Amino acid sequence: MFDTMTMTKVVGGLCGTFLVFLLGGWAAEAIYVGSEGGHGEGEHAAYVIEVPEAGTGEAAAVEEEVPFDVAFAAADAAAGEGVFRNCRSCHALDGANGVGPHLDGVVGRAVDAVDGYAYSGALEQVAEVWSEENLYNFLQDPAGYAPGTKMSFKGLAKPEDRANLIAYLATIPG
Template identity: 40%
Template sequence: MKDAGRIGAVIASLVLASVTARPGHAQDAEHGKTIFKACATCHTTDQTARVGPGLGGIIGRRAGAAPNFAYSEAMKKSDIIWDTKVLDAYLEEPQKVVPGNRMPYAGLKNTTDRADLVSYLATLK
């Protein structure tokens, strides 16, 4: 019984150490810039529209409001103000966040890549 107590204490210590030793992911805008290269086919880092709207200044902007881009009715009526939380959800599943939007993108499922991409987009002014 004495050994069982020690084993339990060792297991508890290992579990606690594994939980506390894992640092949270620090968002990496430089890595996000690399991830953005896939987005650059359709989007720019300024206000210039391509197949998609320019993403310069996206944080704090109302969805469907960038100049010189013909948005879907779904996006214009979404009543979204882009912040990091909404942008993260949208990049994960665009059709879930704004059903009927025209962005032909299934979503970025990797949470680290998505967090880094959002961090990079937040730097665009």
């Protein structure tokens, strides 16, 4: 069944496989670790990012909120048209309601005034008219401005985006 030649082939195959794994491990170590010394005490194989200890570093820079009048003074309606792409999935500008009410003529319109749209009632608690300033504050954080609102959008963080969007919406007649 087994003769000497078969046994020699099996042992040679196992030794050859073991040798390939040893050489592969050596080659991988040379490639990934490098040939210059090893990793002694205090040495690292990756980049080390220094992070200040909790309470010892400087406080994160708090972004100062831009007042409405400053942001609105520099508003650009053309740029606001590009910002409207965030609103397009729920709101239309053609008088048709979608997931949200249509936004044509929204600037200066009474809150909760679109016929055929079921509002949550939360907006009536915070404003009566969609003035530029009310829209500016609402668009920053809808759920924070009017708790209980049906609008699930997280808001527009950049003051210039909010001002540009409102300037664009002001150009859409109702």
